[in-house]
Amino acid sequence: MKAITVEPHKPETARLEEIPEPDARDGSVLVEAIAVGVCGTDVEIVEGKYGWAPRGKTRLVLGHESLGRVVDPGPSSSLNKGDLVVGIVRRPDPVPCPNCAVGEWDMCRNGQYTERGIKEIHGFMSERWRIEPEYAIKIDPALGILGVLLEPATVVTKALEHVDVIGRRSFWEPRTVLVTGAGPIGLLAALVAKLCGLEVHVLDRMETGAKPDLVRALGATYHSGTVKEVGFAPDAIIECTGVGRVIADSIQTIGSSGIVCLTGVGHGGVITSAACADIAAATVLKNNVIVGSVNANKRHWYRAGEFLARADRSWLAKLITRRVRPENFMSALERKPDDIKVIIQFSEV
Numbered sequence: 001m002k003a004i005t006v007e008p009h010k011p012e013t014a015r016l017e018e019i020p021e022p023d024a025r026d027g028s029v030l031v032e033a034i035a036v037g038v039c040g041t042d043v044e045i046v047e048g049k050y051g052w053a054p055r056g057k058t059r060l061v062l063g064h065e066s067l068g069r070v071v072d073p074g075p076s077s078s079l080n081k082g083d084l085v086v087g088i089v090r091r092p093d094p095v096p097c098p099n100c101a102v103g104e105w106d107m108c109r110n111g112q113y114t115e116r117g118i119k120e121i122h123g124f125m126s127e128r129w130r131i132e133p134e135y136a137i138k139i140d141p142a143l144g145i146l147g148v149l150l151e152p153a154t155v156v157t158k159a160l161e162h163v164d165v166i167g168r169r170s171f172w173e174p175r176t177v178l179v180t181g182a183g184p185i186g187l188l189a190a191l192v193a194k195l196c197g198l199e200v201h202v203l204d205r206m207e208t209g210a211k212p213d214l215v216r217a218l219g220a221t222y223h224s225g226t227v228k229e230v231g232f233a234p235d236a237i238i239e240c241t242g243v244g245r246v247i248a249d250s251i252q253t254i255g256s257s258g259i260v261c262l263t264g265v266g267h268g269g270v271i272t273s274a275a276c277a278d279i280a281a282a283t284v285l286k287n288n289v290i291v292g293s294v295n296a297n298k299r300h301w302y303r304a305g306e307f308l309a310r311a312d313r314s315w316l317a318k319l320i321t322r323r324v325r326p327e328n329f330m331s332a333l334e335r336k337p338d339d340i341k342v343i344i345q346f347s348e349v
């Protein structure tokens with residue numbers, strides 16, 4: 001079968017190639033790939049900056065934002081042939097740490113977790129893949145191709161859940177949330193926050209085009225200036241850019257007892273000791289929490305599926321801005337100005 005593979009930590013090694021059918025040890029459920037979403041992590045792996053091949057192998061099958069159709073549900077599965085499924089990305093570490101032991105692999109304590117398409121387990125960019133039944137999430141069939149948005153939706157579902165849990169340390173009646181960055185994660189965060197009944201504001205650099213239109217179509221407010229210019233002190237900020245300036249402004253703009261949840265992964269920038277103390281002082285005096293959030297566990301996968309099923313499908317469809325055939329996968333990894341979510345489509349829904 002055909003698969004998109006890469007030799008991690010070696011740039012320019014990605015290729016579409018013939019590989020053997022998926023190993024039965026990968027799981028008893030056999031799935032035919034429909035589509036795989038592309039994100040910044042895939043770009044980093046292809047550029048040789050991230051990623052690990054399975055032990056004893058040199059190449060990794062890419063892809064962690066999956067959607068497929070069950071070909072063979074196997075013996076011990078509640079799935080049926082034809083079901084649309086998405087594969088959970090992370091697997092608990094083998095020790096396991098206390099968090100992995102209770103199924104909260106997203107909060108792994110020792111970093112020895114593995115991840116499909118990223119860390120030591122093959123991903124989903126192959127014509128067929130196998131998965132353990134307990135890691136296959138069945139989606140509402142009415143979602144069709146939109147099911148490929150489930151994995152990024154799990155990331156924001158966890159972030160907003162954690163903001164809510166942290167908020168409840170005291171009386172917590174949040175009204176406003178600011179989302180920084182109107183990429184797929186930011187837009188899905190805005191969607192989930194809206195479905196939770198919050199007044200949603202989204203900030204991005206783009207002044208016109210699909211992003212402002214999508215934000216307004218949600219009934220949210222769009223801002224194209226700086227965080228400091230939004231004109232209010234949000235109860236929560238979901239930071240999705242990873243840009244140092246935006247993060248610093250978010251910490252200075254958050255309301256009293258508000259929470260800044262960081263989901264973007266950026267690089268660079270220098271924190272001087274003075275700036276560090278200023279940030280700490282602001283955080284102390286306003287009872288703020290600055291929290292990082294990554295990945296998701298099964299509870300978030302379930303809830304994200306519920307959120308997607310409740311969302312306006314025509315709005316979700318506008319998040320998928322390009323569909324690329326596997327043989328043109330390199331063009332899927334190029335970022336074009338109008339891109340929101342680009343997917344590699346292996347077969348029709």
Ligand SMILES: [Zn+2]
Nearest residue numbers: 093097100108
């Ligand atoms: Zn762990």
